[in-house]
Amino acid sequence: MVFGKKVKTLRKSRDMTLKELSILSNVSSSMLSQIEREEKNPTIQVACQIAEALNTTLSYLLDEQEDKDIILLKKAQRPIYVDEKSGFQRHLLSPSLSSQGIEFILNIIPPFSESGVFPAHKVGVKENIYISKGRLDVELGGGSFSVELVEGDSFYFAADTEHRFINLSNEECHYFLVIDSTHYRGGSSTLPKDNK
Amino acid sequence: MVFGKKVKTLRKSRDMTLKELSILSNVSSSMLSQIEREEKNPTIQVACQIAEALNTTLSYLLDEQEDKDIILLKKAQRPIYVDEKSGFQRHLLSPSLSSQGIEFILNIIPPFSESGVFPAHKVGVKENIYISKGRLDVELGGGSFSVELVEGDSFYFAADTEHRFINLSNEECHYFLVIDSTHYRGGSSTLPKDNK
């Protein structure tokens, strides 16, 4: 954890002095000095005050990812997964960076076919879809909810529930999918429901 | 900050006892008890130990967003911004949730036209694009880098630099854009470069 260093960097980048930050954050400048040099270990409370004064969040200050600059993915190179049975295709459009919580995917469903049931994601995971061609039925929670989408529509949902995509029409359906897992971190994968 | 409550919820959801968590995290169970009831205020160090023991991150435990479930956006309703001069269009495909750091957009550039120069985003902001129709030249950093993309290509880049999209062909260019701002929080908007 390089919390202190990050604070110092940010503070410097704002051209702030310890005293200024002290006033904004309501943390003594001596404390700030010690924190920046990792001599003392702030409570999350004061860490939070500091984050706010720097106009940021503690989450950010604690996040250690630092990543790549640019990645070009030519059509021919992109990973494609095809379900032999249904003909359902998944084209990965975003690089798969471990540190990244976003996936950008183009999905194609043949006429009168479907994606199969996707199990619930972890809590906090969101999906955003856009229909670029054809029609699509989205079913959530094992059928407890469903919408019919047509070309040009988009749909956003919390993906911590079963979901399924169905193409009831006689033409291919193309839709883009953005999966946002950036807010997931906790949550238990496959919890035993009740084992008393 | 409801840190303690979150810890307790997570611990319970894993069917763990204070003692178990204590062993894993190397934090005394009395301390844990007090933290969960907000009687004491952990340092980020022990908060971190707890997060790890719960197989999560401190960022997550401190994140307070809790949001919507589903949002349907019909084609006719979606917000579209058109630049009268160039004819450049931006179609917003994702809901604009303040808490959300993702934007999903469909952009359309007329033949022989361009987007204009987008100023650098804050550090940490990423863009991911996919060309669904036509050709597109992407220029980064005021011309210091450029690529030519064709239908089917996708491109990922750190958007903390000037960027510009150009359509040099005689047909419309359609491209999808995913802007990920989830990892930005700090950073100064328009820093005075050098004011000694």
Add this chain to the structure above:
DNA sequence: TAGAATATTTCACTATAGTGAATTTAAATC
């Protein structure tokens, strides 16, 4: 380079985070 002005670090002190053992509460077993 000397001297004023400001930013940072040090130090002695106070408040509170963090601990281990004892106590209480809750839950299971007979």
Add this chain to the structure above:
DNA sequence: GATTTAAATTCACTATAGTGAAATATTCTA
């Protein structure tokens, strides 16, 4: 419902986070 067992809380104590003022280092100006 009494007894045992385990989980959660309380308590007295120790370690350390956090403070204000003094000392030091740094930057600026003449």
